Amino acid sequence: MDTASPERSEWRENGPLLLCSLIGLPASMVSLYALGQFLGPLEQSFGWSRTQASVGLSIALVISFLLMPVVGRLVDRFNARWLILSGFVLTGIALAAFSLATQSLGLWIALWCFHALGATLIGPAVWLAVVAAAFDKYRSMAIAVVLCGSGIASAFGPTSARYLIDAFGWRQAFVMLSAVWIVPAFLLACLFFFDRRLRGDDAAKAETHASVPPANIRQTYFSANFIKLALAVVASQTALSAYMIHLAPALADKGFSLTYAASIAGLAGIAAIPGKIMIGYVFDRMGKTSVSIGIMALVALACTLLALDSQSLAAALSATALLGISAGAMMAFIACLSRDLFPASIFGTVYGAMTSLSALGAAMGPLAASAVHDQTGSYALAFWLGVGIAAVSAILLASLSPQSAH
Secondary structure, X not given: OOOOOHXXXXXXHHXXXXXXHHHHHHHHOHHHHHHHHHHHHHHHHHOOOHHHHHHHHHHHHXXXXXXXXXXXXXXXXXXXXXXXXXXXHHHXXXXXXXXXXXXXXXXXXXXXXXXXXXXXXXXXXXXXXXXXXXXXXXXXXXXXXXXXXXXXXXXXXXXXXHHHHHHHOHHHHHHHHHHHHHHHHHXXXXXXXXOXXXXXHHHHHHHHHOOOOOOOHHHHHOOHHHHHHHHHHHHHHHHHHHHHHXXXXXXXXXXXXXXXXXXXXXXXXXXXXXXXXXXXXXOOOOOHHHHHHHHHHHHHHHHHHHHOOOOOHHHHHHHHHHHHHHHHHHHHHHXXXXXXXXXXXXXXXXXXXXXXXXXXXXXXXXXXXXXXXXHHOOOHHHHHHHHHHHHXXXXXXXXXXXXXXX
């Protein structure tokens, strides 16, 4: 007789799914974090500038931005297992195919475009749609755990690429990266990733039976909740991306050495992981208003510490940790809100759109911070603006109506 609690049974039954999602998510991001290690070898082999070597990734990010909502819609309409498996095959081939690069910049860009197609199919929206449906009591925690996969990519992507380049050369390193990161994740997905959600007509029947009308995508996009959440996502991600990218230069402006500033800034990436787990724990235990105000209060406090003309190491460390925690928390918070405020049948569509908007903010933020620094000679104004952005975002998030939840 099984005496395990329903909560424990939930973890036990869905543990393999959660594990393969945690391992699978970094596969879509490893090329992003590993590219920096290949810039030098590419420059030496082809005489490219760093800008030329990076242009393929930039174009791939634009393609991903456009494809994310489309993939989100596909997740809601089709079996996510086949999207994941086909995405792994395409991504694995694309990552290995970088080894075929020549001096042709057009070929390099084409390889990145091909990679973007495959990587989008194994992006967060696909994994989270299935994981969120599998969990009930600990849904928010499960979402947070999966999103920690991005930390795995950022932590081990550069180091694994560096080791493989040193050991095998840059061409073979691309092939080995595919073998090390894609193949194990693909095998785990084959064994454990199954999509047991209702889709299509079955989902519509289930919602009708529950006295809830089938979700209308157009109405959702124009709903007050979607617009408020979208505005908060763009605003907060624009600010957070700017601060995360410019954190080391901002600390250097305060008098820290470049090496020391980079070391301090690295703390933000580490702090993002407990930030995600924290949201997974508190999301279902506290009101969404309290959680959103809490996250934005952390952002405002970090911005205030960085805006002040202080060379205090304690202040720098505190601000860096707060930024990392709030950045990680916001990533998980967006996913949890998307699942909680909108019908489960369109989670992929909604979260895909929010992910795309996050990418838009991530693209605008660093440019905006650079412009402020160029005009004023300091990052102080950018950080003070962040206090205002945090306040506006908190108001938008706190005003979200729970009546749209399903």
